[in-house]
Amino acid sequence: MEILAFGVQADEKPLIEQAFRDHHEVRCLDVFLNQDTAPIAAGSEVVSSSVNADLGPRTLEVLAAGGTRMIAQRSTGFNNIDLRMAERLGMTVARVSYYSPYSVAEFAWALALAVNRRIVRASIRTRDFDFRLDGLMGRDLHGRTAGVLGTGKIGEAFARIAHGFGMRLLGWDVAENPACMELGMKYVSRDQLLAESDLVSLHVPLMPETHNLIDAGALKTMKDDAILVNSSRGGLIDTMALVAELREGRFTGVGLDVYEAEAGLFYLDKSLHAIEDDVLARLVTFPNVLVTSHQAYYTEDALRQIVDTTVKNVLDYKAGRRSENVLVPRA
Incomplete structure (x- = not known):
């Protein structure tokens, strides 16, 4: 066969x-x-x-x-x-x-660290032999709060890394993970997690109940200087609402390995074509946004x-x- x-x-x-x-x-x-x-x-x-x-x-x-x-x-x-x-x-x-849950969890952290420490911008500058530090200031993550939406195997792996950084842990899920609780994670409501977290990472499956889990209201609940990472499914975030918040100058950084309209784009070479997706085209222009093509598992x-x-x-x-x-x- x-x-x-x-x-x-x-x-x-x-x-x-x-x-x-x-x-x-x-x-x-x-x-x-x-x-x-x-x-x-x-x-x-x-x-x-x-x-x-x-x-x-x-x-x-x-x-x-x-x-x-x-x-x-x-x-x-x-x-x-x-x-x-x-x-x-x-x-x-x-x-x-x-x-392997580590593949996705480690990549989510790569996104978080890259946007926090402006790694992409710094790399582009040094290629042009521009070695200034203006605009490259990040923040220590030690002592800050990491919010993990979805604490299954991948969320747990992400939380273990956060624990290694010395971060306070907040979790949200339909069921509490004892392994995460042993790390000191406190389970709270979605809105409390978003309001208190300096770093929010999404690790829930995409279902009707979780579609646009991070909508306009949820985004407004987050801190202005928070970091948002999505390495799960693009439909978890209302991208139009995210663009609106980014236009207001909010968020230290956003790392996206997935996009809700990625079908027909991701995994293909579109470098010689006009991108008809205005939302994605706008999204990648923000200096505090890093978009990769669904490669966290790779x-x-x-x-x-x-x-x-x-x-x-x-x-x-x-x-x-x-x-x-x-x-x-x-x-």
Whole structure:
């Protein structure tokens, strides 16, 4: 059986090919899976998708008509998949429920430190042999407050690093994490966390309940000199509201590894094209904003875990087994 893998990055391709070598043939494509590219999968029983795939009703219908019966998504998030439609079409859907939380937590901290200490601006200056320090002043994070929205495995890893910096910890989640409480984390309401935190980092999944969790009201609750980091999902932040606050000169820094309209942009080379997304174009012009292209997970360790789990999901599907990774079981 040949597996067709969509949206495969150059660094990812050899890992996927090696992992499947002793099990099934795999063909890797750099194009993303959507309703326009879905016909390519005709005749493929199993396809593997990336986080930026568009697996809405029409895409799923095209895949099902072409004979696809299983979708193995190479990510934890699955908000891009219409699970009800997949079930209606008799398609099995699986994801990677767990991979290295350190990859994302460490990158979130890289963003926080970069915007706090103006690293990007400093690097650009020194390339031009401008060695002034004007405008590069940051703040000690030791002794300040870190607010962690979402204290699962990634949020816990982020909190451990914050604890190492000597920061006070505030947390918000539907369930308290005992490991975070052992670090001294105090669980509070969302608004109290936002009002008291000098650094706010988002580590919750994107669901209807968390869509625009950081909306205009939440942003106004935050300190004027706070740092906001999002390495989870773009839809957690109302980007238009964020731009409005940035125009008012608020926030020491904002680090975004995700963007709510990133599909069709992230993972692609758009350097020779006019960017039609006015919100993103405006966002990247602010000197205190750093935007990266959904790369927090992108470490060798995390990718190996993602690929290995994807292989396991395919093998489980063929053997009729079910695991915690299955979102829609085999009919």
